[in-house]
Amino acid sequence: MRFLKNIEKMLRTRGYLFLIIVLFAIGAFLRLYNFENRLIFGPEQGMSLLTSASNLEKFSLLGETNWIRATSAGHIPFHGALYSYFLLPLLIITNFRVLPVTYAFAVLNLSTALLLFFIAKKMFGKAIAALSVFFFVFSDVMIHHSLFTWIVNPTPLLGVLTLWLVSKLTKDRKNIFLTLLLGCLSGFGFGLQSFYLLFAGFLFLLILIISRKRFFAGITFFFGVLLGSLPTVIFDIRHDFYHVKTYWQFFLDMFTGQASGTSTYYNFLFLYPYLFLFYAFITKILFRTWKPLALIPVTVFLYGAFTSPFFNLNKSTGMFPGITLKSFESASYSIAQDNPPVKFNVATLWDFDTRAHPLRYILSFYYHKKPLPYEEYQNLDALYVFAPEKYDMKSPKVWELEVYYPYKIKELPLSVSGYRLYKLTK
Numbered sequence: 001m002r003f004l005k006n007i008e009k010m011l012r013t014r015g016y017l018f019l020i021i022v023l024f025a026i027g028a029f030l031r032l033y034n035f036e037n038r039l040i041f042g043p044e045q046g047m048s049l050l051t052s053a054s055n056l057e058k059f060s061l062l063g064e065t066n067w068i069r070a071t072s073a074g075h076i077p078f079h080g081a082l083y084s085y086f087l088l089p090l091l092i093i094t095n096f097r098v099l100p101v102t103y104a105f106a107v108l109n110l111s112t113a114l115l116l117f118f119i120a121k122k123m124f125g126k127a128i129a130a131l132s133v134f135f136f137v138f139s140d141v142m143i144h145h146s147l148f149t150w151i152v153n154p155t156p157l158l159g160v161l162t163l164w165l166v167s168k169l170t171k172d173r174k175n176i177f178l179t180l181l182l183g184c185l186s187g188f189g190f191g192l193q194s195f196y197l198l199f200a201g202f203l204f205l206l207i208l209i210i211s212r213k214r215f216f217a218g219i220t221f222f223f224g225v226l227l228g229s230l231p232t233v234i235f236d237i238r239h240d241f242y243h244v245k246t247y248w249q250f251f252l253d254m255f256t257g258q259a260s261g262t263s264t265y266y267n268f269l270f271l272y273p274y275l276f277l278f279y280a281f282i283t284k285i286l287f288r289t290w291k292p293l294a295l296i297p298v299t300v301f302l303y304g305a306f307t308s309p310f311f312n313l314n315k316s317t318g319m320f321p322g323i324t325l326k327s328f329e330s331a332s333y334s335i336a337q338d339n340p341p342v343k344f345n346v347a348t349l350w351d352f353d354t355r356a357h358p359l360r361y362i363l364s365f366y367y368h369k370k371p372l373p374y375e376e377y378q379n380l381d382a383l384y385v386f387a388p389e390k391y392d393m394k395s396p397k398v399w400e401l402e403v404y405y406p407y408k409i410k411e412l413p414l415s416v417s418g419y420r421l422y423k424l425t426k
Helices: 002-032 043-056 084-094 097-123 126-137 140-145 157-172 174-192 196-210 215-230 230-238 241-255 267-291 291-306 325-337 357-366
Strands: 343-348 382-387 408-412 418-426
Touching: 002 097, 002 126, 043 084, 043 097, 043 174, 043 357, 084 097, 084 174, 084 230, 097 126, 097 140, 097 267, 126 267, 140 157, 140 215, 140 267, 140 291, 157 174, 157 196, 174 196, 174 325, 196 215, 196 267, 230 241, 267 291, 325 357, 325 382, 343 357, 382 408
Parallel strands: 343 382
Antiparallel strands: 382 418, 408 418
16 A cells, blocks of 8 residues: 555656656657568668768768759759768768667657657647657658668757747847857758758748847857758859759749659658657647547547557568568678679669669678669679569560670579568579
8 A cells, every 4th residue: 555655656756757758768669660571771871971971981971862842954963971970970980770770760769759748848848748659659651760771860859959949039139149050950941851952941031030139149059051051052153053953943843844853752851850749739728628628639649549540569560571671781791792703783673773872782781792883784794673573584574684684583582471582693
């Protein structure tokens, strides 16, 4: 009885802290359970890690190529390079291993939730803070994006930091340093996600309204944007303002319907913390109106999250069926054991990424076996192909195999059910 009374007393005095701890414990479980089999290591992740690691061989002012966007003139913009720079020390510390690097992004996601909690608690009180954390940790989108490395994944953190800086600026309207920081975040955010420019424009107008030194605030914000995208700025100065012209043409193409690529939810991932705050306020209003009403948004949100195609505790929600990180590591190991010749290349045949970015990364930085560039598929001594077992290798349907045809086919050992690894030679 005394034990139960002690538990009851603790819940009364420390119940709120206990609730927050439980929420984060559940959030960690939903992200880290069966992590190795659920993580996503696809084309975008391979490109991202290759771009970052390539700075060790040749330093670049450019980040990842933005393959989704292209102008009507065929010009393709590049993402900002700062993400690649920040990722590089993590790659070195983890010896370029994909699994621990991906764990770091799960930690980043939970850290963003923790920061949102502290800021929301200070700005809006305990109830809003707890509710916003609830919606964050149970969000299928946030769970999904904690399972892979990608350039847009830090943008929710930028959204939270921006909220904090704006709140500070409203209390200290003459503080130019806060405006500079907001500009830096905006420049960095634009380098991560081009649609962040719309948010940066909104922030610029908001700063002009809030600040008591509008002219200097505007200049300082713009200077901060340049600092936050400094590698791109330097590149443009040296290359006839390539990005300025490319993005200007791209936005013109958007209005004329000629722009390539479509927008989707992850283009606005930086707004999700604000969405969770909105849900929190709605839930609190319903609770004050009539307590049982608060169960409606909570129940609907949980049902949507747990039935979402983004959520699955048993398998990856972003990999081709039967393919995991271990699949790529197994294929890469077999290729490395085969001691490939200098003039070799790789291909995969189940999705659009026929040039096998995940294989390229693992071979290059696990085993120091570097395939030839993307365009070199004709004059090879060997072409290693990771393909579904039912794929007809004698009738290739992709350019990478067609330009090398005819070839001899040899199967290499591979412990991936439903798939085969082939070595093609002349």
